[in-house]
Amino acid sequence: MTTVATRAPSARMNDPRRLLSLAWTLAYTDWKLRFYGSVLGYVWTLARPFAFFGVIYFVFTEIVNLGAGVRFYAPYILFSMVLFQFFGEITTQSLTSLVHRENLLRKMRFPRLVIPLAVVITALLNLSMTLVAVLIFAVIAGVTPHWGWFELPLLIVLLCMFASGVGMVLSVLFIRYRDIQPIWEVFAQMLFYASPILYVATSVPEAYQRPYVANPLAAIFTEVRHAMLDPTAAGAAEAIGGWPRLLIPLGIIFGCFALGIWAFRREAPRIAEHL
Amino acid sequence: MSTLLDDRTEARARKLATAPIAVSLSGVSKTFRLPHQRYSTLKERALHPFRSRTFDELRAVQDVNLDIRQGEFFGIVGRNGSGKSTLLKCLAGIYSADTGTVTVSGRLAPFIELGVGLNGDLTARDNVMINAVLLGLSRQQAKERFEDIIAFAELEDFLDLKLKNYSSGMTVRLAFSVSVQVDADVLLVDEVLAVGDAAFQQKCFEQFQRLKDQGKTIILVTHDMAAVERFCDRAMLIEKGEVLSIGDPHDISRAYNELNFGRLQHEGVERGRSGDHAAAEIVEAWFESGGERVGALAQGEHLEIAMRVRFHDTVENPIFGFALRNEMGHTVFATSSALRNLETGTFHAGDQTVVRVGVEHRFAPSLYKLTPSVARAGAGADALDMREDLTQVMLHATVTSGGLIDPEHTFEVERG
Numbered sequence: 001m002t003t004v005a006t007r008a009p010s011a012r013m014n015d016p017r018r019l020l021s022l023a024w025t026l027a028y029t030d031w032k033l034r035f036y037g038s039v040l041g042y043v044w045t046l047a048r049p050f051a052f053f054g055v056i057y058f059v060f061t062e063i064v065n066l067g068a069g070v071r072f073y074a075p076y077i078l079f080s081m082v083l084f085q086f087f088g089e090i091t092t093q094s095l096t097s098l099v100h101r102e103n104l105l106r107k108m109r110f111p112r113l114v115i116p117l118a119v120v121i122t123a124l125l126n127l128s129m130t131l132v133a134v135l136i137f138a139v140i141a142g143v144t145p146h147w148g149w150f151e152l153p154l155l156i157v158l159l160c161m162f163a164s165g166v167g168m169v170l171s172v173l174f175i176r177y178r179d180i181q182p183i184w185e186v187f188a189q190m191l192f193y194a195s196p197i198l199y200v201a202t203s204v205p206e207a208y209q210r211p212y213v214a215n216p217l218a219a220i221f222t223e224v225r226h227a228m229l230d231p232t233a234a235g236a237a238e239a240i241g242g243w244p245r246l247l248i249p250l251g252i253i254f255g256c257f258a259l260g261i262w263a264f265r266r267e268a269p270r271i272a273e274h275l
Numbered sequence: 276m277s278t279l280l281d282d283r284t285e286a287r288a289r290k291l292a293t294a295p296i297a298v299s300l301s302g303v304s305k306t307f308r309l310p311h312q313r314y315s316t317l318k319e320r321a322l323h324p325f326r327s328r329t330f331d332e333l334r335a336v337q338d339v340n341l342d343i344r345q346g347e348f349f350g351i352v353g354r355n356g357s358g359k360s361t362l363l364k365c366l367a368g369i370y371s372a373d374t375g376t377v378t379v380s381g382r383l384a385p386f387i388e389l390g391v392g393l394n395g396d397l398t399a400r401d402n403v404m405i406n407a408v409l410l411g412l413s414r415q416q417a418k419e420r421f422e423d424i425i426a427f428a429e430l431e432d433f434l435d436l437k438l439k440n441y442s443s444g445m446t447v448r449l450a451f452s453v454s455v456q457v458d459a460d461v462l463l464v465d466e467v468l469a470v471g472d473a474a475f476q477q478k479c480f481e482q483f484q485r486l487k488d489q490g491k492t493i494i495l496v497t498h499d500m501a502a503v504e505r506f507c508d509r510a511m512l513i514e515k516g517e518v519l520s521i522g523d524p525h526d527i528s529r530a531y532n533e534l535n536f537g538r539l540q541h542e543g544v545e546r547g548r549s550g551d552h553a554a555a556e557i558v559e560a561w562f563e564s565g566g567e568r569v570g571a572l573a574q575g576e577h578l579e580i581a582m583r584v585r586f587h588d589t590v591e592n593p594i595f596g597f598a599l600r601n602e603m604g605h606t607v608f609a610t611s612s613a614l615r616n617l618e619t620g621t622f623h624a625g626d627q628t629v630v631r632v633g634v635e636h637r638f639a640p641s642l643y644k645l646t647p648s649v650a651r652a653g654a655g656a657d658a659l660d661m662r663e664d665l666t667q668v669m670l671h672a673t674v675t676s677g678g679l680i681d682p683e684h685t686f687e688v689e690r691g
Contacts, residue, residue, distance in 0.1 A: 018411070025408045033396055107391040108409065109368040109383075179316040269371045272364070273307065 015111075022114045026101075027121035045126060046133050049085055053078050056198060066199050072229040073200075075138040079228060080197040080221045082134050083156075086127045087163045087217065088188055093119045094167025095174050095184060102275050112268040116171060116260075120164050127156070143229055151227040155220050158250075161257040162216050168260030172267040175274050196221050201239050213240040216256075219249035291344050291508060295380065297461055297492040298343040298366065302375035305336040305361055305516075335361040337516040338375070345380070345460075346490040348483075350503040350510035350524060352531045358516040359496045360465060363387050366494065367463050381460030381492075385411055388465050390450035395439030399430060399449060402438050406453045420456050427478075428452035448475055455482050461492045480505075500528035500673045528673035529573045536571030536669040545665050550649075552660035554588035555622070560647040562668040563631075574672035574681065578636040582647040583629050584660075586622040592652040593619055593659065595630045600664070601641040607679055608634065613652070637682050640672040 035044065057074055060066040067073030097115050098105065105112070139145065174180045195217040196204070202222075204212050213219050219236040226235035237243045267274075310330040336358045343349045353359045364370040366377055367387050392409045393402050403424055407417035425431055428448040438446060483506055486493060497503060503510050503524045510527035512519040512534070520530060561568050563579040572578055580597050596611030610632055612619050622628065630647075645668070648661035672681065 017413075021408055021414060025405055025414075029394065029397070029401075029405055032401075033394070104392055104409070106364075106369065107386060107388045109385040110409075177317040177320065179318055183317065272369050 019111045019114055019117070022110055023117040023121055026114065026118035027125065030118070030122050031125045042129060045129050049078065049082050049130060050133075053081055056081070060198055066203075070200050070203070071233065072138070072141060072143055075134070075141045075143055075229055076200065076225055077198065078134050078137060079224055080195075082127070082130050083159060083221065083224065084192060084195065084197055084217070085130075086123055086156075087159060088192075089123045089126065090120055090160070090163035091167045091170060091184065091188065093123070094164065095170040095181060097167075098171050098175055098271055099275065105272050105275060112271055113264065116164060116168050116264065119167065120160060123163075124160070138229065146231070148227040148231055152224070155224055155227070158216070158253055159220050162220075162253045165253075165256035165258070165260030168264040169256075172263050172271075175267070175271065191215075191217065200225060200233070202234050209239060210241050210245070214248045214252070216249040216253045219246070287508070291347055294344040294346050296342045297345040297347070297380050298341075298494070299378045300339050300341045300366070300375065303336060303339045303362070303365055303372045303377060304334070304374045305358075305365055305370060305372055307333040307335055309333055334516045336365060336372075339513075339518055341511065341518070341521065343492060343494065345492055346487075347509065348487055348493045348495065348507050350507035350527070351494065351496045351513060352498070352500070352503060352510060352527060353513040354531075354535060357513050359513055360387075361516075362513065363463055363465055363494070363496050379461055382458065383461045384454075384457055384459035384463055386454065387463045389454055390446060393438060393446065393450060396437060398435050398437055399425075399441070400434050403449065403453055406450070407456065410454060410457045411459070412457065424449075424452045424456055427455070444475070451475075451479060451482075455486070459491070461494070462486065463494050463496075465496045500531060501675065503528050504673055525673060532573060532671040532673065533571065536671055546663040548663070549661040550658040554590055554651075555584055555586050555593060555649045555659040557647050557649060557660045557662050557665070558583045558585050558627075560645055560662070560665045562645070562666070569668065571669040571671060572636055574636055574638075574640070574670065576636050578634050578668075578670075580632045580634065580645060581629055583627065584649055586626045586628075587624050589621065589623050590651060590659070591621045593622065594648075594650040594652055595619065596648040596650065597632055598646045598648075599638075600644045600646065601639070601679070602643075603641075605679065607638060607643070611648075636670055637680050638670050639677075639679050639681060640670060640675055643668050643670055 035042070053074075056077055060077070061073065067077075070076065094116050097119050101115050104110070105115075170180060170184055195215060200222070201209065201213055201218050213222060213236060219240065222234065222239050223236040225233050226238075236249070237246050240246060240248070308330045309332070339362060351359050351362065361370065364387065365372045366379075367383070367385070368377070369387070386409075390406075392406055394405070397405070403421060404414070404417050407420070407424070408414060412420070425434065428445075428451070430445060430449060433441070433445065438449075441449070483493070487506070493506075495502070495507065507524040509522060510524040511521045512527050512530050514534060519534075520527065560580075560582040562572070563569065563581055564572050564576055580599070582595070582597070584593075584595070594611055594613040596609070596613070598606050598609040600606050612630075644664040645666050646661065646663045647665060649659045650661075651657040651659055
């Protein structure tokens with residue numbers, strides 16, 4: 001029999017299997033509940049990005065003509081919107097996740113990291129389902145599948161790290177300051193227009209382009225365009241002006257992730273009493 | 276009590292005394308800071324960056340030292356807000372103690388309440404699986420034990436019903452059934468026995484007995500003194516975060532009752548007064564134990580009932596009487612000097628006397644009201660003064676038998 005001193009639950013604790021099975025159980029339950037009792041189920045996951053996409057596409061090609069000269073403009077908008085939605089889902093869900101799971105946190109001892117991890121898993125489940133439709137759409141629009149597509153998982157991992165890092169910071173802040181939620185909503189809205197979603201990064205004036213791509217979202221979406229849709233379009237490295245400079249968006253991504261982990265681990269033992 | 280049972284208890288006590296320690300707390304304290312002005316928004320914090328942050332300290336748990344041995348059934352009792360649940364959370368590792376250490380040998384169940392994480396929108400089937408994983412089983416184990424869980428909860432017919440359509444009793448049954456399947460050496464239980472119907476409660480008790488026999492260590496937080504006496508090997512009374520005493524469950528539950536009832540001032544609401552109280556007047560009446568006036572008393576102790584009478588005229592051989600009524604209004608005890616053939620003597624104007632009756636408190640737990648009376652001797656027993664329900668006392672017991680009184684008695688079972 002082993003002797004363990006019980007301490008307050010840390011972020012991780014020492015059983016990765018339990019961490020994963022708990023996170024998976026919570027995530028899967030949430031994901032399942034989302035469509036429970038709805039007839040259309042899966043279709044609803046697609047409805048939002050596709051409906052939004054339809055409007056945007058009409059406005060920006062027919063009225064404003066922003067997509068002039070951009071190959072595969074339509075699939076690009078769809079891709080970047082779905083990826084941004086993924087980023088938005090992780091951050092906003094993480095934000096309220098701890099308060100939302102109050103009942104569990106106050107009544108049970110388990111690694112606290114389960115909570116943000118479950119948010120990420122749910123978002124990944126949703127993303128994988130929409131991505132299938134997006135890829136089909138891209139092929140219909142004339143994109144030919146090629147080796148570059150294998151870069152997508154890596155880009156999603158980077159996006160995931162960025163989003164969960166930001167999400168973890170937000171989640172612990174939200175326990176103390178309840179106005180983080182509206183603040184973040186405004187901020188996310190700003191980020192939406194400040195990132196190349198409705199337009200492409202290369203159409204940003206030359207003078208701003210390099211600092212513009214320092215935004216991790218801009219770098220990722222630009223690379224997605226290069227890897228997934230149009231290999232002739234500039235990738236993230238080219239848009240920012242050389243490989244070494246890519247360290248800036250990458251640094252921001254890893255920095256956010258590290259900050260998120262640090263903040264979360266620091267607060268983890270006391271989450272239950274501050275709720 | 277049969278000697279067989281005593282032997283078993285003794286054997287168990289001997290076994291426990293040498294068992295290794297399962298849970299050990301030393302110097303555990305937990306203080307919460309309650310800010311006077313809580314800044315819950317960033318805006319407020321930014322607008323008043325220098326406003327002093329004052330706060331009250333709530334000492335929820337103070338310097339608790341405790342060793343619980345393996346296989347022991349340990350009760351923690353205390354009034355609301357006494358710190359029981361905080362202590363349990365420190366034990367469970369949900370809160371971190373400010374000072375001191377908590378050491379647990381063996382696997383500790385990770386939950387302190389039933390039904391954590393149950394979801395009303397899912398079916399019982401899904402909920403059992405989810406709950407089992409939350410409580411620490413692997414998915415494989417959860418699948419294997421699914422049948423047992425459902426059978427124990429007796430919910431075979433409602434498997435595909437959403438949990439929100441369950442009655443609260445059914446939900447609790449489901450939650451309890453899952454939680455007893457958890458493999459843990461140390462179980463923490465916060466108030467569980469008060470739920471479910473009688474049959475299910477019995478089942479829970481049996482399950483507790485089984486866990487006890489299996490040598491599991493169980494820590495139970497409760498208000499139910501009968502459960503404490505029935506199951507616990509030892510118990511602890513906690514008040515305002517401090518341990519008042521640790522010891523025999525019977526003594527602890529008595530102390531708990533005293534803590535509860537001892538603080539209430541039992542000034543009775545006088546219901547009526549008969550007699551003109553011109554010649555003699557009852558000034559006051561009270562209850563005494565051990566030379567002190569009391570408002571509450573534990574079963575088995577000596578109770579004195581007393582009244583003070585002042586005379587305004589000469590009265591020969593007055594009859595003093597007492598009647599004790601329970602909450603239902605039944606007179607459970609009555610006596611008088613006439614019934615005892617007592618010569619009380621002659622009293623004159625200005626005399627005062629104190630009349631006392633001593634009795635063993637063997638009454639069922641209830642609030643008792645006292646009606647003292649003084650009457651003139653002779654046929655007709657002309658009441659001089661009778662004050663109905665003048666004062667009251669809370670007589671408590673740790674076990675409720677259901678009878679009106681619980682006299683000392685013998686109990687034998689003979690064969691043949």
